[in-house]
Amino acid sequence: MSHSVNPGPFADLLFAGLPDFEPGHVWLVGAGPGDRGLMTLHAVNALRQADVIVYDALIDEDSLAFAKPDVETEFAGKRGGRPSPKQNDITLRLIELAKQGKRVLRLKGGDPFIFGRGGEEALALVAADVPFRVVPGITAGIGGLCYAGIPATHRDINQSVTFLTGHDQTGSMPTALDWDAIAKGSQVIVMYMAMKHLESITEKLLKAGRPEDQGAAIVCNATTARQQVLISTLGKIAQEARESDLQPPALVVIGDVVKLHDGLDWLGVHQAGKKLNPDPLG
Numbered sequence: 426m427s428h429s430v431n432p433g434p435f436a437d438l439l440f441a442g443l444p445d446f447e448p449g450h451v452w453l454v455g456a457g458p459g460d461r462g463l464m465t466l467h468a469v470n471a472l473r474q475a476d477v478i479v480y481d482a483l484i485d486e487d488s489l490a491f492a493k494p495d496v497e498t499e500f501a502g503k504r505g506g507r508p509s510p511k512q513n514d515i516t517l518r519l520i521e522l523a524k525q526g527k528r529v530l531r532l533k534g535g536d537p538f539i540f541g542r543g544g545e546e547a548l549a550l551v552a553a554d555v556p557f558r559v560v561p562g563i564t565a566g567i568g569g570l571c572y573a574g575i576p577a578t579h580r581d582i583n584q585s586v587t588f589l590t591g592h593d594q595t596g597s598m599p600t601a602l603d604w605d606a607i608a609k610g611s612q613v614i615v616m617y618m619a620m621k622h623l624e625s626i627t628e629k630l631l632k633a634g635r636p637e638d639q640g641a642a643i644v645c646n647a648t649t650a651r652q653q654v655l656i657s658t659l660g661k662i663a664q665e666a667r668e669s670d671l672q673p674p675a676l677v678v679i680g681d682v683v684k685l686h687d688g689l690d691w692l693g694v695h696q697a698g699k700k701l702n703p704d705p706l707g
């Protein structure tokens with residue numbers, strides 16, 4: 426580690442009353458979508474006390490700067506969106522480190538319980554009698570959209586939002602999903618890991634009657650310095666994605682909340698957004 430947070434009166438105040446990380450415990454902690462300013466105080470409190478940090482591919486390594494200078498770090502990344510033969514190894518490793526009496530921080534992107542396998546890891550800890558704690562994080566499907574100037578809900582547009590994953594543990598499109606029902610019943614659909622099957626997914630939604638001109642967007646590397654946003658429509662997004670250089674990690678949003686992007690693009694070219702004329706909702 427290059428540097429660590431300087432403890433002092435401010436840190437004492439900041440972390441007063443937050444839990445002590447006990448030796449032999451594992452904390453499953455969500456680090457948020459990328460920008461380390463989106464970590465919770467509980468996450469930073471975990472980082473500053475951990476003896477060992479087991480972290481994922483989507484973690485911004487800068488956030489490890491909050492850790493103790495002599496912290497051990499282990500990369501447990503899974504890349505390429507494939508089923509990971511290593512998931513079992515990661516869990517066994519957490520148990521092994523905890524049994525050695527270490528304070529084990531399992532740092533995960535976004536929220537540990539949203540498409541993050543946090544539940545599986547926690548159940549394995551229960552089975553092995555390892556005490557644990559779970560710290561929620563801002564999930565990419567909410568925080569990432571916000572940084573792209575797309576609200577997940579907007580009163581005039583939607584009263585519900587659906588989060589789904591674009592592939593299952595075999596790497597295929599999730600067969601358990603009823604795409605017709607989703608097309609009809611989900612006003613706004615926020616999709617994780619959906620780039621690979623985007624073409625088939627959009628086809629299914631269109632076939633089920635979803636309009637071609639409905640707003641659709643892709644947000645890559647959301648909340649990081651490499652964030653890219655593609656604004657399109659349901660009818661065109663698969664082709665535009667194919668012709669672009671956009672790469673995962675990416676979120677796909679289908680719904681007319683996307684049409685607010687120009688007005689709410691606080692981080693993009695307009696900075697404070699711009700007045701929309703004509704009003705896309707009008």
Ligand code: SAH
Nearest residue numbers: 535536539541564565617618646647674675
């Ligand atoms: N637990 C995480 C999700 C892990 S699944 C969470 O709550 O956010 C990994 C998928 O999340 C990626 O394939 C992508 O679809 C999405 N994702 C995570 N971080 C992202 C980011 N910074 N930008 C865009 N998509 C992201």
